[in-house]
Amino acid sequence: MCSAGQNTSLLKVLRLVTKGLKGLFGFLTIIPVGMESIDDIARYFFLCPIVGLIIGAVAGAAGFASNFFLPDLIAGFLVLVIIQLLTGFHHLDGLLDFSDATMARGDSKRRLEIMHDMFTGAAAVASGVIVLALTGLAFGSFSGLEILKVAVVAEVVAKESMVLAAYLGKKPAYEGMGYYVVESMKNKHVKAVASLLLCAVTGFVLLGFQFVWVLVAMTVAVLVLGSYADKTLGCVTGDVMGAINEINRMIALLMMVAVMA
Template sequence: MQQLRLFFIALQFFTRLPIPRWVGFEPDWLHHASRYFPLVGLVVGAITGAVYAAAAMVLPLPVAVLLSTAAGIYATGAFHEDGFADACDGLGGGLTRERVLEIMKDSRIGAYGAIGIILMLATKVAALASLPMLAALGALLAAHPLSRLMACSLIWRMEYARAEGKAKPLAQEMRSGEFAIAALCAALPAGAVAALGWLPPAALGAGLGGMLLATLWFARKFQQRLGGYTGDCLGAVQQLSEAVFYLCVLACLWN
């Protein structure tokens, strides 16, 4: 029951979806809820996949992908997209650590953030629209949990860069056992997609490899510029690794 509570706490933190009243809330639960971040991704992937499948029955695939993307953004409240935009603004416009953190905390979006999020969304939509229907469904169901596992890896291996912040209670630390739970939550949907034949193992492997490289690149940049990560960094890693997964799957199937 406590594990179910932790999942619902993570779902409440990362999405706009309602949770049962009996769950309750204790501040300490946030410290351990990040283990179910990939499981929240499975919920978001299921929502986007369902919208895509329903829309694809009556509309062209590119339109179905757009509606699916809009459903995902609505379900999460653009939480991760906002983090990616803030990270683009901070890393693009700040010269010192203090200035980067100041820019990332600003709620206003700048040129780097606007350009970055437009290109990011366009890349994801174009890649998914270029995939066959079942492959796109498989990519959605696999990419959302796996990309959130990539964000968890920052919590697991890096230090939080701010003295305080909205994500700090959730992102202060992650033990190896908790990361193993997160990895299992991400691996099961990917394995199911492969077992169903929606994506070949080579495409899944290419997507996962691309995600790891993108995460390592972003983590190195965060360490150099900030000495750690923030909540915006987690959103940025999730968005970038998700887009890279779609691109690698598309490249594998295209060739």
């Protein structure tokens, strides 16, 4: 039987986790739950897969329902639109900024300046169109209950990819969201494993063994993109994590098309 002290400690942990999740939802989505401090958001960033699960479930449910009266392709793009609306196009903006920086000439300082400026270049437009088009087409390859499953898995994987990138990447020299998130994950092996387990359990429950291929593809993509960011920018910023989120959602979906459709 649990003692009163143990119950109190458990309630305290639950309150802290709830507070952390609230902060993550407030930061990663437009859901009006209020915002917590940057420190709290960063501290519980490893719980991002839970946020992804909720976002994917909402968007996937909409796709599942609309699939009764809309063609698969339109229902698939509807899922993508809802995901982007729920996240306020936050990560898509990171993809555009990161794309411009990767195509720029100069050292890491110059690339970071380009990433943070207000202009949108050809690389940003092209990458945005390509990633969104492939993502929407991949969603449109599924119908019925499958579109709900793949929406949840894709979004959980996308969010886990940001956690993994923060865990493996270099911290920015300047203080921003990326700085605090990477700092909170650096050498935090328990957090990294817990986050990966959240992702893996969700994936294997919904897809079975086929999820192995999605997990491998996500890991390889994070290693490649994270290493490239460390080499060209000298760090993993918030924009880099946003780009990794968008790219890994697409990669996860393409892998699911390959092994399921």
